[in-house]
Amino acid sequence: MGFLSFIFGAKKRQVAYYIEQGALILDVRTQREWDKGHLENSVHIPLSDLNNRVNEVKSLKKSIIVCCESGVRSAKAAKFLVLNNIDAINGGGWVKIKNNL
Template identity: 40%
Template sequence: MGILSMIGLSGKSESVQEFMNKGAVIIDVRTVGEYRDGHIKNSKNIPLDIISSKVEEIKKMNKPVIVCCRSGMRSGQANSILKNSGIECMNGGGWQSLEGKL
């Protein structure tokens, strides 16, 4: 297994645009301070260290989720947590790269 598949960046079954077309919510898993320094408009900030405690809240959104961070590592971890909780999710990688795909 390559590093990209371990962090959820390879083998995407759907594109970012397909997720957005289904009304996806973007969750930025960086710290509050990092998020404050710049983020994707209308994204939600749920830092990685608390995302497990927010799973039920995220499920209630009833939307697919695209997670992002600075480089794709933390969002890869968040992607695994959310998918294992039954949430339709994809790793969008770094927020600036993701923003360019929107």
Template identity: 45%
Template sequence: MINILKQLFKSEPKPDYSELLKNGGIIVDVRTKNEYAAGHIKGSKNIPLNSLNHNLAKLKKKDQSIITCCASGMRSGSAKSILKNLGYTNVHNGGGWRNLERKIS
């Protein structure tokens, strides 16, 4: 049981988000349009989580670095899982957008 829990909650090394962006990566903000309008990371794409499956054309390459973000990291974690299950190979949960913004500045 403990091994299963360790596998479920194992942490991956945090990538250098700035480096991913310099090399053609994108930020996908999965908050609602109203949340996004109230503040967001410059240059990020707003694709709300509930419409992610219908907007995959906005994510052109399945091997492109994609950093998901939201308000706290929960929805962006879900978005990462969805994208990984759809064959996107280089997806990272950036967590809350304000914290991510500090990391890439």
């Protein structure tokens, strides 16, 4: 097993663990991207709105798996949520999560 396989395998296991524990999936893509397709039962809050809606996320009282198109915006969002005392991880691209459900 190569180093990258180990790293990406660990991320996949972490996402699977969070899903098993009842985590909520938060999609931070734009409205246009969301309208083209998204994960069933996920919550949509565009990254540009997250700062103003962080209390809404806190009120959910759930761990969060953040997704976007490629994982860049979700990484920023997950870091922001953690800094606001919310248990959150970067799930990466939503299609990858969908394929692992």
